[in-house]
Amino acid sequence: MDFPTLRSRLLAWYDDARRDLPWRTPRGQAPDPYRVWLSEVMLQQTRVETVRPYYARWLERFPTVDALAAAPLDDVLKAWEGLGYYSRARNFHRAVQEVASRHGGRVPGEPDAFRALPGVGRYTAGAVMSIAFGREEPVVDGNVRRVFARWTDDPAPAEDALWPMAAALVPGERPGDVNQAVMELGATVCTPRSPRCGECPVRGLCAAYAAGTQNERPAPKKARPLPHEDTAVPVIHRGGEVLLVRRPVRARLGGMWGFPQAIRHPGESASAAAERAAAEGLDLAVRAGAPVASVDHTFTHVRATYHAVRCTVVWGEPRAVRYDEVAWVPWERIGGYALPVAQKRIAALAALHPTGPHPLA
DNA sequence: GAAGCGTGGCC
DNA sequence: TGGCCAAGCTT
Incomplete structure (x- = not known):
């Protein structure tokens, strides 16, 4: 050349x-x-x-x-x-x-x-x-x-x-x-x-x-099919506040805030998975209430569907078992936390719902 | 060396 | 709508 x-x-x-x-x-x-x-x-x-x-x-x-x-x-x-x-x-x-x-x-x-x-x-x-x-x-x-x-x-x-x-x-x-x-x-x-x-x-x-x-030129590279993650997201209310967690820095979206979550097991309901997410990730007993919304989001290498479920605390204080930090946050202060796009969307949809305890809880 | 890591725009 | 792609780096 x-x-x-x-x-x-x-x-x-x-x-x-x-x-x-x-x-x-x-x-x-x-x-x-x-x-x-x-x-x-x-x-x-x-x-x-x-x-x-x-x-x-x-x-x-x-x-x-x-x-x-x-x-x-x-x-x-x-x-x-x-x-x-x-x-x-x-x-x-x-x-x-x-x-x-x-x-x-x-x-x-x-x-x-x-x-x-x-x-x-x-x-x-x-x-x-x-x-x-x-x-x-x-x-x-x-x-x-x-x-x-x-x-x-x-x-x-x-x-x-x-x-x-x-x-x-x-x-x-x-x-x-x-x-x-x-x-x-x-x-x-x-x-x-x-x-x-x-x-x-x-x-x-x-x-x-x-x-x-x-x-x-150049020849396109072949893409792998995206796996799908069906994920439950407990939106946990207490008083006028909601529970946010900071994700471990090693994980996907590391260091960013968001809602707790757990990938649904086969045959598991979103409510059951949301309660399990709180139990395993936060050592916290919650009761699932009304579904809030479902949000689809495509990452580079995985497609996720988030099933957000309103939850209330049954017993205990949240501990950051699988997270780096937890915080009770008033709705009007969520904007102060760094949230990835999908979590922001979930927060916006959840905020449209009544924020008090679920009537049946 | 391949896989994992976000998001938005374009066709 | 869905696949592809964009001034890459880390493990």
Whole structure:
């Protein structure tokens, strides 16, 4: 491949076509490494338009490394609420605390030191080192993977081939812009479906374009069928309050708040499973009352149906047996807790129901 | 190396 | 509606 020609055409195109994004500073202005890093973490597996409002709110709330390092995890997760992949927020928080305590509050500009921080993988390290520090480090993300698959007309390029190719492009002036140019091309021109080859500055060097195979590159990977989880959710009332739990950090949605839950056994009713969820997860005896609602939610690798059931306490005080924390929360203060999307939906539906004890309880 | 991890948009 | 996909990382 003619890397020098690719490089110069990409840079020239990027100078003209690059989108104006909040984390991009004007040419010549030094970027803030904390902001570049934040943007890269938020953009992992997440679209630009989704990230925009989160990025702006985050910087108002946590404008600097020191501000974020000093914040409690619950505040951090609340700011991340709805963005998904919550381990990103936990890892970023931990990493920034390390930067504050061990690097004097300065984001390390050495690739090895930065790469050692939690949540920083090969891609993120290359992106932050090149964009924020001008280091000649490559990146391979989904865009780069697709662009190279088409340039080489390879249906499934190996990682061992992609990184050397990406690295061959970087040396020279403006390594951060070179990396961003490939990704920008992938995001706006060399798109997964209906690539705009007519607007591509490097179609003359593209093997897939020459062969007319751009729509079959890269080859789609086969998805596994999603398992289904039929889940009971006890919405436990006491006085004017409802019981929330904080999920263990290791688990799915780790560190986030929500309602207790238990996967239904075959043949088990939602009411029985809701009572069992309280018994096993909280060491608490509850009586199931009226069903509140059913909510379907699809995660990356599992489809869940949540059967929310109103419950009242029969006996005992809740203990966080299978959770990290429990809290009795007045309905009007639920908004202060970081809830994943499905739990928020359950809370909204449950709040529509009368909040006193069930008449038959 | 494969599986686990969120959510929303698009066709 | 349902499958696919998006600036990946960890175990």
